[in-house]
Amino acid sequence: MANHSLALRHQFDDVEQQKDASTFGMWIFLATEVLFFGGMFCCYTVYRSRYPMAFGNASNHLDLILGAVSTAILIFSSFTMACGVNSAATGAKNALVGFLSLTILFAAAFLVIEMSEWHMLYKEGLMPGFNFTYKEFDPGHVQLFFCMYFAMTGLHASHVTIGIGILAVMAIRAWRGAFGPEYFTPIEISGLYWHFVDLVWIFLFPLYYLIARHLQG
Amino acid sequence: MAEHIVTKKQYSYVFATLLLLTFITTTVGMMDLGRLNVVVALVIAVIKALLVVLFFMHIYWSSKLNKLTVVAGVAWLALLLWLTLTDVLSRGWLPFPGK
Helix, strand or coil, X not given: CHXXXXXXXXXXXXXXXXXXXXXXXXXXXXXXXXXXXXXXXXXXXXXXXXXXXXXXXXXXXXXXXXHHHHHHHHHHHHHHHHHHHHHHHCCCHHHHXXXXXXXXXXXXXXXXXXHHHHHHHHHCCEECCCEECCCCCCHHHHHHHHHHHHHHHHHHHHHHHHHHHHHHXXXXXXXXXXXXXXXXXXXXXXXXXXXXXXXXXXXXXXXXXXXXXXXXC | CCCCCCCHHHHHHHHHHHHHHHHHHHHHHHCCCCCHXXXXXXXXXXXXXXXXXXXXXXXXXXXXXXXXXXXXXHHXXXXXXXXXXXXXXXXXXXXXXXX
């Protein structure tokens, strides 16, 4: 198993080059992901500049503390992921499995908090398309805010869910002994994906929870 | 590219800084600073993003090719935001006939 993973594909000169190619490919993918989310961030920026007051009123319906806690949880998960990469590089198999499991646990906790926030918004009548009964300040543009909120956090949550799947596969492979100090590229690349998910949330949190709170119509 | 193993200790410094910045940005978010709220929140977000990319994602120790890829990703995003906003924000600056 381990030897098979180490195998050098014939198109590469050496193991190092093979690893660099994989990492480079992942970075190219992440650059496309930046633009994938970027379109939505651009859309947010345009509407935020047009309807600041509606965004301010809408933003106050989000729970700042829940947002901050889920941010902290994602940072925790990024840290455990990074420690997992370190464990893989130093050949600590059990630690690697442990850190991957912790990362999955934090990711699941993040999703639970996010679902509870969505459920709260649904009950308050702030979920466009399902239950939207908000009638106070500028309902049309408040609805726009929540459309964007659910689209962007939803897309992010789907990335978290995919991340849990990837990390679960990695944890099982690690447990079976597929990785060692001389071969752990899949762990490193999954780590890159996971940190990217954290990165997106680092921007979603201030944009939705923080920067409009004090604008009130 | 020589292999660089980042220690758990180094990671924990980055981790502690990220948590501290999250705490600061949340606390500042609760205060009303007018326009400064946006500036502070975004500056802190960019610092956090830099910490994650440079150290958690190893770009600090990466090859020039990977560094260039990151810069390219950000540059295209900047282009998207810049060209869109020059249009959207400048509408209505000049009067035009018929309105």
